[in-house]
Structures are given as structure tokens and as C-alpha cells.
Amino acid sequence: MIDLLSLDKDELSDLLVNELGEKRYRAKQIFSALHSGVELSDISTLSKDLRQRLSEKAYAHFPKIESKQVSKDGTVKYLFSLRDGHCIESVVMKYKHGNTICISSQIGCAMGCVFCASCVGGRVRNLLPGELIGQIISAEKDTGERISNIVMMGIGEPLDNFDNVIKFLKLVGDEDGLNIGQRHISLSTCGLCEKIRKLADMKLGITLSVSLHASSDEKRSAIMPVNNKYPILELMAACKYYYKNTHRRISFEYTLISGKNDSREDATALAELLNRKLRDDADMPIHVNLIRLNEARSGLSAPETKRVDAFCKVLESHGISATVRRKLGADINAACGELRAIKNQQTL
Numbered sequence: 001m002i003d004l005l006s007l008d009k010d011e012l013s014d015l016l017v018n019e020l021g022e023k024r025y026r027a028k029q030i031f032s033a034l035h036s037g038v039e040l041s042d043i044s045t046l047s048k049d050l051r052q053r054l055s056e057k058a059y060a061h062f063p064k065i066e067s068k069q070v071s072k073d074g075t076v077k078y079l080f081s082l083r084d085g086h087c088i089e090s091v092v093m094k095y096k097h098g099n100t101i102c103i104s105s106q107i108g109c110a111m112g113c114v115f116c117a118s119c120v121g122g123r124v125r126n127l128l129p130g131e132l133i134g135q136i137i138s139a140e141k142d143t144g145e146r147i148s149n150i151v152m153m154g155i156g157e158p159l160d161n162f163d164n165v166i167k168f169l170k171l172v173g174d175e176d177g178l179n180i181g182q183r184h185i186s187l188s189t190c191g192l193c194e195k196i197r198k199l200a201d202m203k204l205g206i207t208l209s210v211s212l213h214a215s216s217d218e219k220r221s222a223i224m225p226v227n228n229k230y231p232i233l234e235l236m237a238a239c240k241y242y243y244k245n246t247h248r249r250i251s252f253e254y255t256l257i258s259g260k261n262d263s264r265e266d267a268t269a270l271a272e273l274l275n276r277k278l279r280d281d282a283d284m285p286i287h288v289n290l291i292r293l294n295e296a297r298s299g300l301s302a303p304e305t306k307r308v309d310a311f312c313k314v315l316e317s318h319g320i321s322a323t324v325r326r327k328l329g330a331d332i333n334a335a336c337g338e339l340r341a342i343k344n345q346q347t348l
């Protein structure tokens, strides 16, 4: 069976013309209807006969709401089930400049960061392009509001699902569909250097976020196993390559974990790393996003807010633009992977 939500308009036209003997213009009707959340069986511009013949070869499954939590600040967290019954999470956050959705890119994750709940149980499979976009369609349908920004910061490592993510970027930007341009999309990676370079070569307009979380190989490898394969200097070189190709500012995520990476010395070391390796010749614009650990997994604790602010000040005093991420959805389980892990009854 073909997943209709994973097809672009050209592929949909080919299916209609070659397999079903239909006219090309039908593709646009079907694409628009599906991307606005209309079930295949309810697309009224198509004859019953065509809907029937199409459903013999293809399907469109919208992620189904298994549970939903609404925070006092308006943040909505969904646990969605997919066609095969696996669950993923998406979070809708309301900002003055519009609604932002944080989507998952895989079922589970193979990267093994010690503080992250998404890795529990490893990687089950990649999400299809249709399952990536389906999260947005289902969330828009449920909230009744347009979503204008996307962050790929949910469960999974997006660059470990490269081809499907690239196809998704094309689908989501289609003006007959969700029409969300690349300037409104951020992709976060734990630092798969070859894939960062491959993405750089495509010269897209998306914002790249890199999860750094430590500035020495020793400290980073202790919390992020990916650092054994792609150590920090290699990562810095890949980031520079990304900037030189795209001229897009890179944003670094740094989760503060008490006693691991949150001292003044750690802050100075981070500033020196970024200044020496990235801002030396290119004067590359960068930003550091500080995140206070969400204590989703035992054994690690979050520093006090004062310590996070002090860390931020040290970075600023070295000329690094930095902000502490505002915590939305604090009263719900809004850390990536928590709901799915609870649902699967795995221990955190």
C-alpha cells in the first residue's frame, strides 16, 4: 500500500495518471484536501468510485491522538499513534509570533544521550515523510489553529532519517499544502558530521541547531556517545562548513546538568571553543541556547536557576550571544520521549 501523505504532487499525479487513468489536476485536489486533514473517504471533490479505487492501492493515515495534555501556559503535548500502533510525541507551543510545533523524527532513538528519555528502548524505526507531516496536520486539526513554525526537536535524530526528512521539508513547503517555508523550520542534531555536511551542500534555508552540551571530548563523550564517533573538533569543522555554504546562523543547545557541565570554568571553556574554532576567521554568527536539565531520567539533576543565569553571563562576557530557554509546559510531561516511555511502561 502507498502512503499518500508521503507523496509530493508530481508523484501523486503519476499515480493517478499511470495507475488509475485519471487526470493530472486531481493531484492538487487530493494533496490540498489531505494536507488540510480531510480523510480520503471524505474528499467530496472526488467521485465515490475514484475514492474507492484509490483506497485499494493507497492510504492516508493521520496520527491519532492517544492522549493529550494541556499546560496552563497553553502548551499542548500529544501522544500520537501511527498506523502500525507505535507512538510518538509532538508538542504545540504558543508564542506571540505564532504557533510552533515540535515534532518527532523517529520512533525511539539510537543515539543514547544519557539524559534523554527518547533513547529508552533504542530506535524502533524511521518515520516516513507522511508521518512527519501528519503530526502537523493532526495538531492543526485538533487545535483549529494554523501552525507557522516547526522545530525538529522531538523524539529521534532527524539526520539519522535524512532522506525522509528532506522529502518532508519539500512537502511542508508546498503552497497547496501547509505552506511552511524553510525560514520557519529548525532542525536539531546531536552532531552527525557527514550528514551536517550533506545538508550544507543542499543550501537550504532552515536553521540548524546543534546539541553540544559540553566543550571537551571527555565530558561530551561521557553524556553523548555520538561524540566517540564525531569528536568536538570535527563537529566544529562541520558547523563552519554549514555556515560557509548556507550563511545561516547556527544555534547551539547546551543542557546544564548539575556537577557535569555547569561550572564557570565550563562556561569559559565553551566560550573559548566557540570563539577559537568558529568565530576566528569567518566571524560566524552563533547563538547558544541554555536549557536547564529536565530531570526525566534518574541519576542526574538540574542546577539551580541562579547557576544557569551565571553561566549565561559568562558566555555573554566573552561576546557569545546566549539565552536561557523559557520553559513551556513545565506542569506537563513535556520532555521528549517521556510520554511514550511511560506508555510503553519502560523505566526511566
Ligand code: SAH
Residues within 6 Å of the ligand: 113, 115, 116, 117, 152, 153, 154, 156, 157, 158, 188, 189, 190, 191, 209, 210, 211, 212, 253, 254, 255, 291, 292, 293, 294, 295, 296, 297, 335, 336
Ligand atoms: N536528536 C536531536 C533532537 C533531540 S531533542 C538532537 O540531539 O539535537 C532536542 C534537544 O533536547 C537536544 O538538545 C537534546 O539534547 C535536549 N534534551 C534531551 N533530553 C533532555 C532533558 N532531559 N533535559 C534537557 N534537554 C534535553
